[in-house]
Amino acid sequence: MKKTLLSLLFVASLGQASDALMERNGVSLSEAEIRAAIADLSKLQIDSFNRNPENLTKFIENLFDNKYMAKNVLENIDQNEHFEIIKDMTLNRFYINYYLKEKVKARLAEVGDLSVAARQEYDANPDKYKADELVDFYHLLFVRYDNPEAVADGKAQAEAVLNAIKSGEMTIAEAAKKYRTAINGTNSEGIVPKANPSRLTREIRDIIRELEVGEVSEIIDDKTGYHIVSIAKRHPGGLIPYNKTLENQIIEGLEDQYSGTVISNARASFQGPEGLTFDREKLDALFEELTGVKPKAPANDGTNANDATEAAEATEAAEASKSE
Known part of the structure; x- marks a missing residue:
């Protein structure tokens, strides 16, 4: 968008809905949408708005551009037989990402002021923040x-x-x-x-x-x-002086650390073989069709109910033959 944000803000006196801050050809962006998008950002991203308000302007303009484009391209999308499947897969990724982001936000809220956490990290680990000679x-x-x-x-x-x-x-x-x-x-x-x-x-x-x-x-x-x-x-190297730049670097590292742990634990809670069944024959056929390579027979891990039953029956037969 070439126009500035201020030139695109609309007020009720101009005939727009009171909650529509930007509008074009029937597509609008509300204050609630802007606040929701900002709430999804990291502390460092929000801090960048305070340091340079132009960053906030660009962020809001980008929000509107994306919404406007999405509304207008929908009617031009070729909704073939794959459309609904791909849409559902995309929604699945959205649900997961949203869930994980909320989990991360909750963890960061538990930590509290990351500036305090950064200083504690610095004081507790001086060897990590020593400059090289x-x-x-x-x-x-x-x-x-x-x-x-x-x-x-x-x-x-x-x-x-x-x-x-x-x-x-x-x-x-x-x-x-x-x-x-x-x-x-x-x-x-x-x-x-x-x-x-x-x-x-x-x-x-x-x-x-x-x-x-x-x-x-x-x-x-x-x-x-x-x-x-x-x-x-x-x-001589020595301890790097604590300043705002270093604090931001430590905060970024802490956010990555907390996020990584939360995401890893959350994903692990939904993974694993328990209760999983699958059609090995059809999966192997699909694999061979897509790759041109015949799949190797996997070691039985008990995740396929049919395979497990066949293995048990084979074991019983072997034991029976020994007793005879």
């Missing part, structure tokens, strides 16, 4: 090439530079600046600033974690070439 490190790379001669030359150059650093002919800072590479965000001084070791390759990461500040590594050989690294500075 970051490092500034010098990085020299002598690239590995495909031909054997270039590989030998690259390794020889790395060894020569490392020997020059060890002998004092040049400092690691001078060497890094001279032999720096753009890989991994190396700056003009040959330093990779504020790098997270966990995001480096395993070979370099393991060395970085062991080096003292100012210590120069031996040559690190990996698939990209020959590396020399040295720690210029370490930035």
Whole structure:
């Protein structure tokens, strides 16, 4: 919709029903419908309306667009022999989703203020909210090439530079600046600033974690070439300060956690083999027709009453033959 929400709001004085906030060609959206839709949203989504009212405008416009489109496409739908079946299946999904959402809302209501729950989660689990240590490190790379001669030359150059650093002919800072590479965000001084070791390759990461500040590594050989690294500075991690951004992240995680548990438990309560019967022969025939593959005979799990009876009869016959 290109028009703004305000330009589409209708009032009783314009001849519209008092509860119709938007209307077009006989299709209207009421305040009750808007409130019901908003009640179905998460706390974070509702908070976004407070931060930016334009989000609420877009949400309401989208509600109306969907309703208007649904009303108008219905008469153009080809209601073939599958229509009612698909409609019922869609309604089944709606019933389940609505039921699960209500269960989740009830669980969140039990929890209460999620901001309080988020702070409690943060205070109770400080190890989960620690920032990784970051490092500034010098990085020299002598690239590995495909031909054997270039590989030998690259390794020889790395060894020569490392020997020059060890002998004092040049400092690691001078060497890094001279032999720096753009890989991994190396700056003009040959330093990779504020790098997270966990995001480096395993070979370099393991060395970085062991080096003292100012210590120069031996040559690190990996698939990209020959590396020399040295720690210029370490930035300790520590506890991430609690702020609104972190709070929202924790709330989102808590909502997912509560929702996942509620949904899993609810679904489990309606599942299982108890009382289930099925026509194995017809199911197998349908499976083969749809896939072109003959289904494997399943192990008897007692869910098919006919199969269970046949199994019992076979067992009795076997026992009888033994006794004879």
